[in-house]
Amino acid sequence: MPRCWTDMDAFEAFIDGGGLVEADDGMPDAYRRAVFAFIEMHANSELMGALTERDWIPKTPGLRHKMAVLAKTQDEIGHGHLLYMIAADLGVKTRTQMLEDLFAGRSRFHNVFHYRAVTWGDQVAIAFLVDAAALISQQAVFKNCSYGPYRRILRRIITEEGFHMRLGEDRMMRIAEGTARQRSMFQESLDRWFWPALQLFGPDSVPDDELLRWRIKSERNEVLRDRWVQRFVPMLQSYGFTVPAPDLRWDTEAERWDVGPIDWGPLERTLAHGGPDSARRIADAADNWSRTAWARAALSNGSSGA
Amino acid sequence: MSKQEAIREFLLAFADDEHLMGQQHTEWIGVAPFLEEDLAFSSIGQDELGHAAMLYELVLELDGIEPTDTAVDTLAFGRPSHDYRCCHLVEHETKDWAEALVRHWVYDAFEAMRWHLVAGSSMPKLAAIARKALREEVFHTRHADALLDRLLAAPEARSRLLAALDAVVPMVPGLCEGTAGEAVAVAEGAAAGPTAGLLEPLLVAIDQRFSAAGLDGRSAGSAGVGGPSAGGAANGQRGRTSRSPDFEPLMARMREVLDYDSEAVW
Numbered sequence: 001m002p003r004c005w006t007d008m009d010a011f012e013a014f015i016d017g018g019g020l021v022e023a024d025d026g027m028p029d030a031y032r033r034a035v036f037a038f039i040e041m042h043a044n045s046e047l048m049g050a051l052t053e054r055d056w057i058p059k060t061p062g063l064r065h066k067m068a069v070l071a072k073t074q075d076e077i078g079h080g081h082l083l084y085m086i087a088a089d090l091g092v093k094t095r096t097q098m099l100e101d102l103f104a105g106r107s108r109f110h111n112v113f114h115y116r117a118v119t120w121g122d123q124v125a126i127a128f129l130v131d132a133a134a135l136i137s138q139q140a141v142f143k144n145c146s147y148g149p150y151r152r153i154l155r156r157i158i159t160e161e162g163f164h165m166r167l168g169e170d171r172m173m174r175i176a177e178g179t180a181r182q183r184s185m186f187q188e189s190l191d192r193w194f195w196p197a198l199q200l201f202g203p204d205s206v207p208d209d210e211l212l213r214w215r216i217k218s219e220r221n222e223v224l225r226d227r228w229v230q231r232f233v234p235m236l237q238s239y240g241f242t243v244p245a246p247d248l249r250w251d252t253e254a255e256r257w258d259v260g261p262i263d264w265g266p267l268e269r270t271l272a273h274g275g276p277d278s279a280r281r282i283a284d285a286a287d288n289w290s291r292t293a294w295a296r297a298a299l300s301n302g303s304s305g306a
Numbered sequence: 307m308s309k310q311e312a313i314r315e316f317l318l319a320f321a322d323d324e325h326l327m328g329q330q331h332t333e334w335i336g337v338a339p340f341l342e343e344d345l346a347f348s349s350i351g352q353d354e355l356g357h358a359a360m361l362y363e364l365v366l367e368l369d370g371i372e373p374t375d376t377a378v379d380t381l382a383f384g385r386p387s388h389d390y391r392c393c394h395l396v397e398h399e400t401k402d403w404a405e406a407l408v409r410h411w412v413y414d415a416f417e418a419m420r421w422h423l424v425a426g427s428s429m430p431k432l433a434a435i436a437r438k439a440l441r442e443e444v445f446h447t448r449h450a451d452a453l454l455d456r457l458l459a460a461p462e463a464r465s466r467l468l469a470a471l472d473a474v475v476p477m478v479p480g481l482c483e484g485t486a487g488e489a490v491a492v493a494e495g496a497a498a499g500p501t502a503g504l505l506e507p508l509l510v511a512i513d514q515r516f517s518a519a520g521l522d523g524r525s526a527g528s529a530g531v532g533g534p535s536a537g538g539a540a541n542g543q544r545g546r547t548s549r550s551p552d553f554e555p556l557m558a559r560m561r562e563v564l565d566y567d568s569e570a571v572w
Contacts, residue, residue: 057332063378070351077348175572297460
């Protein structure tokens, strides 16, 4: 039975009481738009992440290794597929509109996918560092998310992302125990991907962050970012890699790693689609989309599938 | 050629076809017209690569080599080009999704027939792989058929698919070409009949699939396809020992990381 609230205060009391909002509820428009934008960006990021990784899938070294990487990318696109469906159910945009906005550069996706994977080491760094960052964020959303359909889908996504991160960790360990050339390749990948992965969490949450107030997110950006830093700095060091943070220090009083000041300029540029690979990534995706328009047009009489 | 060598060649052709077909499918992840097709191509690609790995293991067992993942990869990626036995259809590079879809249908129609040839093989492991693969092929064929049913009913899509068919059909005799000594492998019971025997039924199947949707009297055979006896001579494969111009760039792409450091384990 769809529910309605008389005003925002009543809605927020429902949220504060641990209530779960469902797609057919008469939710306030501001909440609808906020939860939609959050899920749309997540869906876009799954898809653009798959596009970033696809550059290297055909080059995966090994037959069964390639099957595992294909399965991972299939999962990512599957996540995008599910997320676009629940985003479309919110009635703000159709799935086709979301995809067209993405390929026209009108909507956002995570900063990390505005960078190009230039070596196989980058592919491993993405699976290891970026998937872990995404997993930490998603676990925090899942824990207490007020939007029911998103929370239920996150349960599945988190399970699969856990496998991806372990695949990345396993590949990273092989490299760590590998040849000097392998280690050098991966160190260069770390130099490229450490900061973008850290910046994925975003700057410190603002005090009146409505995503937190409405439990669309459950934890502050800086808390999640710190969780990632405390886990990955020692892990990378234990495998003999250098964390590319010149001001990195161990804070003996707080007993935690401090990466020093964070330059948010690169993140801001990616948000404006001005990242190092933003133009190519979006143009390629748009080109592929337009070259297969004939197939979507042919099926448009029935279910568009797009 | 000894009996073992003949069987090895037969298995290698099968494995190499599965490997490169799976490889070609990997190129479509994320760039198909629908998210559902991205998912389908990646799933089918995984199945084909899995078949290749199992067939390479059989080849290694014949060679007396323990079929570890490393040994499989050495066989799959590490041979000189003249030692591959794939057909030109699976080497063929395409940027056209219509062509990729038509090739997917044609290859899977052929593949199902090929698995049936070995489903009662005298090699128990090969017969077991065939039973597994045939269960998967039902889904591959159903997928391609369902999509073609709808696309061929739309004029522009039909015209693109028929143009794609024109590009694919000349490579069909090569797909059905056997390896040297295949008659010996058949006599030994490895397969129920020669691969070349699949050409006629495959051409009929192609005709039925595409004529039914308005091929207007054109037959697949009219696209320059010779009979089974034309075999390698018609398409330049020379018993699957000759590579097409697309092979070397494809293999260079597949080997890029492996070649980066030959000592590395990834």
